[in-house]
Amino acid sequence: MELINQAPELTITEGKPILKWGEAIYPIPRLKHGALFLMVNQLAVQLRFCEYRIHLDFTKGRVIGNEAIDGLYEHARQFGNITDEFSLEPGWDPVVVNRGEEGVSFFNMRMRNWIGKADFTKPYVEERSVMVLIKNVPILGLPDLIINRDGKPWLIIELKTTNRAGRLGFLEPREAYQVEAYYHFLRMMGLGVEGALVVKLIRGIGVKVVDYVDALIKAFINGVNYSRLSNGVAVHLVRVRDASEFMRETEWAVDYWLGSRNATASPSPGKCRVCDHKLHCPYSLSR
Numbered sequence: 114m115e116l117i118n119q120a121p122e123l124t125i126t127e128g129k130p131i132l133k134w135g136e137a138i139y140p141i142p143r144l145k146h147g148a149l150f151l152m153v154n155q156l157a158v159q160l161r162f163c164e165y166r167i168h169l170d171f172t173k174g175r176v177i178g179n180e181a182i183d184g185l186y187e188h189a190r191q192f193g194n195i196t197d198e199f200s201l202e203p204g205w206d207p208v209v210v211n212r213g214e215e216g217v218s219f220f221n222m223r224m225r226n227w228i229g230k231a232d233f234t235k236p237y238v239e240e241r242s243v244m245v246l247i248k249n250v251p252i253l254g255l256p257d258l259i260i261n262r263d264g265k266p267w268l269i270i271e272l273k274t275t276n277r278a279g280r281l282g283f284l285e286p287r288e289a290y291q292v293e294a295y296y297h298f299l300r301m302m303g304l305g306v307e308g309a310l311v312v313k314l315i316r317g318i319g320v321k322v323v324d325y326v327d328a329l330i331k332a333f334i335n336g337v338n339y340s341r342l343s344n345g346v347a348v349h350l351v352r353v354r355d356a357s358e359f360m361r362e363t364e365w366a367v368d369y370w371l372g373s374r375n376a377t378a379s380p381s382p383g384k385c386r387v388c389d390h391k392l393h394c395p396y397s398l399s400r
C-alpha cells in the first residue's frame with residue numbers, strides 16, 4: 114500500500130476536520146463529544162470494560178490517579194518518550210487528547226513516529242504510530258514494540274505495567290483487544306505481522322522490555338499462553354480473532370461515536386468498584 118510511506122496529517126479547515134493522507138483528502142465525519150479521531154486504548158475500554166465509562170469520561174472528565182501517572186513515567190523510562198505532553202497532576206481532568214486544537218497537535222505529533230518511517234531491518238522498533246480509517250473515522254494506535262524478521266514487522270507487543278506481582282498472570286480483556294487491534298491494523302496497512310503479545314512488567318524494577326526480545330521470540334515460537342520471563346516480567350500470547358470478527362466488533366464501537374446509537378452500560382460489581390464514575394453513574398453497582 115503506497116500510502117504507508119506517507120504519514121497522515123490532521124487539520125481543521127473552515128471549522129471542518131480533514132485528514133490529508135498522501136494525495137487523498139478525507140473529511141472526518143462528525144463524532145460524539147467533538148472527537149476528531151479515536152484511539153485504540155479508548156476502544157478497548159469501550160468494548161471490553163464498559164462503554165458507558167467512556168461516555169462519562171468525555172462528559173465529566175476522568176480521574177488521573179497516581180497509578181496512571183506511575184504507568185506513564187514507567188513507559189517514558191522504557192521508551193524514552195515525552196511525559197510533559199500529559200497532565201500529570203492527580204485528580205479530575207478533562208479528556209481533551211483527541212479533540213480541538215489539542216487533538217490536532219497530539220495527532221500530528223504522533224505522526225513523527227509514523228510506522229511507514231520505521232526501519233524494519235533493525236531487530237525491533239519502538240513506539241510507532243499506526244492509523245486506519247474505519248467508516249471514515251481515523252483510529253490511532255500507539256503500539257509499544259514491534260519485533261522484526263526478514264526486514265518486516267513480525268510480532269506486535271504491548272507493554273502493561275503494574276505495581277502488584279499478583280497482576281502479572283492476569284491478562285485483562287481490554288489489554289488483549291488493544292494488541293489484537295494493532296495486529297489487525299498492521300495487516301490492514303499491508304504489514305503482515307504474525308503474532309501479538311502483551312508483556313506485563315512490575316514498575317520500578319529497573320529492567321527494560323527490550324532486554325527480553327529474545328525471550329519474547331522464544332515464547333511466541335513455543336506457543337505458550339503465559340510465561341514468567343523473570344521475577345517481575347511476564348508475557349501473554351494473545352490469540353487473535355479473524356479479521357471479519359474483529360471488524361464487526363470495532364465497527365459496532367465506531368457506531369456509538371457516529372451517533373448511530375447511545376452508549377450501553379456493562380455494570381458488574383468488580384468493574385464498578387474500580388471505575389472513576391462509580392459515585393455518579395446511574396448504572397453503578399458500587400457506591
Ligand code: SF4
Nearest residue numbers: 163166380385388394
Ligand atoms: S460505574 Fe459501572 S456501569 Fe457505570 S460507567 Fe463505571 S463500570 Fe460502567
